Amino acid sequence: MIEIEEYILPGNAACxxxxxxxxxxxxxxALKGKAVLVVPASCTSVYMGAYPNTAIKVPVFNCAFASxxxxxxxxxxxxxxxxxxxxxxxxxxxxxxxxxGLQALSGAAERGENMIYICYNNEMYSNTGIQRSGATPYGAxxxxxxxGKREHRKxxxxxxxxxNIPYLATASAxxxxxxYKKVKRALKFEGFRYIEILxxxxxxxxFPMNKTVEIGKLAVESGMWILYEAINxxxxxxxxxxxxxxxxxxxxxxxxxxxxxxRFANISEEDLAEIERYRNKRWKKLLDSNSKLVD
Amino acid sequence: MYKVLTGNxxxxxxxxxxxxxxxxxxxxxxxxxxxxMLSRFIDEGRMKAKFVHVESEHSAMAACIGASxxxxxxxxxxxxxxxxxxxxxxxxxxxxxxPVVMTVANRALAPGWNIWADQxxxxxxxxxxWLQFYxxxxxxxxxxxxxxxxxxxxxxxxxPAMVCYDGFVLSHVAxxxxxxxxxxxxDEYEPQWRISIDNPFTHGNVCSPxxxxxxxxxxxxxxxxxxxxxxxxxxxxxxxxxxxTTLLYDTYKxxxxxxxxxxxxxxxxxxxxxxxxxxxxxxxxxxxxxxxFRPFPVKSLRSILVDKEVCVIDRNLIPGVGGVLHQExxxxxxxxxxxxxxxxxxxxVTAEMIAKNVGRLILEVGR
Ligand SMILES: Cc1ncc(C[n+]2csc(CCOP(=O)(O)OP(=O)(O)O)c2C)c(N)n1
Ligand code: SF4
Numbered sequence: 001m002i003e004i005e006e007y008i009l010p011g012n013a014a015c016x017x018x019x020x021x022x023x024x025x026x027x028x029x030a031l032k033g034k035a036v037l038v039v040p041a042s043c044t045s046v047y048m049g050a051y052p053n054t055a056i057k058v059p060v061f062n063c064a065f066a067s068x069x070x071x072x073x074x075x076x077x078x079x080x081x082x083x084x085x086x087x088x089x090x091x092x093x094x095x096x097x098x099x100x101g102l103q104a105l106s107g108a109a110e111r112g113e114n115m116i117y118i119c120y121n122n123e124m125y126s127n128t129g130i131q132r133s134g135a136t137p138y139g140a141x142x143x144x145x146x147x148g149k150r151e152h153r154k155x156x157x158x159x160x161x162x163x164n165i166p167y168l169a170t171a172s173a174x175x176x177x178x179x180y181k182k183v184k185r186a187l188k189f190e191g192f193r194y195i196e197i198l199x200x201x202x203x204x205x206x207f208p209m210n211k212t213v214e215i216g217k218l219a220v221e222s223g224m225w226i227l228y229e230a231i232n233x234x235x236x237x238x239x240x241x242x243x244x245x246x247x248x249x250x251x252x253x254x255x256x257x258x259x260x261x262x263r264f265a266n267i268s269e270e271d272l273a274e275i276e277r278y279r280n281k282r283w284k285k286l287l288d289s290n291s292k293l294v295d
Numbered sequence: 296m297y298k299v300l301t302g303n304x305x306x307x308x309x310x311x312x313x314x315x316x317x318x319x320x321x322x323x324x325x326x327x328x329x330x331x332m333l334s335r336f337i338d339e340g341r342m343k344a345k346f347v348h349v350e351s352e353h354s355a356m357a358a359c360i361g362a363s364x365x366x367x368x369x370x371x372x373x374x375x376x377x378x379x380x381x382x383x384x385x386x387x388x389x390x391x392x393x394p395v396v397m398t399v400a401n402r403a404l405a406p407g408w409n410i411w412a413d414q415x416x417x418x419x420x421x422x423x424x425w426l427q428f429y430x431x432x433x434x435x436x437x438x439x440x441x442x443x444x445x446x447x448x449x450x451x452x453x454x455p456a457m458v459c460y461d462g463f464v465l466s467h468v469a470x471x472x473x474x475x476x477x478x479x480x481x482d483e484y485e486p487q488w489r490i491s492i493d494n495p496f497t498h499g500n501v502c503s504p505x506x507x508x509x510x511x512x513x514x515x516x517x518x519x520x521x522x523x524x525x526x527x528x529x530x531x532x533x534x535x536x537x538x539x540t541t542l543l544y545d546t547y548k549x550x551x552x553x554x555x556x557x558x559x560x561x562x563x564x565x566x567x568x569x570x571x572x573x574x575x576x577x578x579x580x581x582x583x584x585x586x587x588f589r590p591f592p593v594k595s596l597r598s599i600l601v602d603k604e605v606c607v608i609d610r611n612l613i614p615g616v617g618g619v620l621h622q623e624x625x626x627x628x629x630x631x632x633x634x635x636x637x638x639x640x641x642x643x644v645t646a647e648m649i650a651k652n653v654g655r656l657i658l659e660v661g662r
Contacts, residue, residue, distance in 0.1 A: 036490055038361075051506050054497035059490050061364060062499035063357065064383055070319075070354035071361040075490060077317050077345045078365020086492040104357065107350030 002180055003029035012055035014047035017209030019173035019199035020120045026176045030183035033058050034086040038072040041065040042093035043126045066100040068092050069108035072115045087116055094121040098134035098156050109163040109192045116186050116193045122201035130204045138275050139267040152278050160194045161230055167193040168230040174216025178239050198225045206262025222257035223279050300472050302433045302465035306398045307332035308474045309440035311342045313481050315370040319347045319358035324410045325462040326400040329372035352377040356384035363393035366489030375402035375416045388455040389424025394447035395455040400466040403640045411641020412461035415611035418619040424514050426456035427589040429559040434472045436460050438540040441477050445528045451520040461561040480535035522590040543592050545584040552581030557624055558608040559585045562638055568646035593627045606633040606656055
């Protein structure tokens, strides 16, 4: 049963079909509102609304773009001092996570700071008007990769896993119940916990605003986004990704996913083959990395 | 109770006795031993605080801001490159109204790696909104940190404060200092506001020009209010410790002086001896040792210096400008002021050197 209470109010400044508000809503429900949010520069810092109003019903501290995990470190120390019973949750975009915020993120993860760091990954910088990030996939158009990005995204989950954190999970805006469950699971652990949500963004990815959930599902069904959890470093696939790994579900044609988005409109056959190679390589790596991927 | 301490050690004692509850640290010469000592105090159970060795100065200040917003009294220490690396967060701390106190062991900026005394690191953070105090000896470091917390945390001010002292010249030179307990002067921190799950609010969200301007004006006004409360804090500090330590400025042989030297930091202490040297030669010279660069006591400076010839000594050289202090004093007095740039990049500055240079200026104007 998903919590009924709402912690993010309707009528906020996000685009229609925004994956970030959709997922934050679910995350705050899973946390039962018992969280202090730390938000670096991103779409979230805008859509939460302008002073003296706010669309978010839990305490929110806005911080500098590069500083989320460090700011959260300080806040958590203070909340512990005052014996406050709540989580500190970073809610950051992929720019604030993969790129400018990586140093602070890695530092906090290595120190085992007691927080939940959630990255809503819309695979680009949206706030500043759609530029590439370290999470932008090969071939995707952005305003700084106008003929398609020539590099693959970095695998930040692998980076985080190498920090020996107790809990890591990937999720997708296509599967909100799965996200809810994963946040609940994260609450069972202490220390540094990382959750990354694939967040298909209508204006950035160029698809109609009523298709956010659909694209979030397509990403997983086509194997471009893999759902898994890593508990104390032990990886296990979840949801549709698990079914695909078990051979219970066929992986969908990559084209179904790419064609649904305007940002891939101009990719060549070679690009397509390159994206497919990358996808297959990641799957193989994940499956090889642990013989007991599925349990 | 006297102890023989270096400037950095005195800073650590001050942070402990000020009941700091959170330290975020990143090492840099010549500030490092401050946080090393704090780490030891905490380890030995002499100080009840959380110590976080973060991964950069940007993060050190971010963590301090977070902890301060969460209601803790916080402390960090840095220098030079570290302070420059914090720049974004320095603005943040001021606008967020988090009363962080930080010591800065003044050091030159690279390239041309130079770890020695030079005030261009803190002076180039002049416009961040921080209060800035400059110390002339080790005792002043201890006393200034204590008073800085009181001013930073006072309801009318609520701003971060930097306590600056010359790298090595003060940070690493030991002298006997009094380190009295500060109970009664500075007690357990009671924040004006703090992040709490029971009192949800959004801090630092999008702000219209109207609100933003009023925020900036309130930070500006807080500097004026800081000026007003400093004498009261000095007095309270005296009542608690029996020692009067001036925080705004100090004057020496100024009444009958024709010419007044204005300086900050360790050089200003040498300048005092230079005044005596010059007076022996019959020159009517005095000294104004500025302790509080921000808030800037502009009205007092004007009234003291209005009919004097003024010579400013700067331990910094800002390209295209000259000395920062010279620029500030010139702007406040609205008249020509002589400038001496001495000790940049850690060059030794002696009283004789100051006397010689000031003497030369006196000759140049035909006296
Ligand atoms: C130091 C710094 N550099 C640049 C910016 C401008 N900026 C604000 S948000 C943003 C992009 C955020 O991207 P992401 O983290 O992916 O979040 P999203 O906008 O997609 O929600 C940038 C570049 C800034 N605020 N601070
Ligand atoms: S640009 Fe994308 S992530 Fe940002 S508010 Fe709009 S839909 Fe949400």
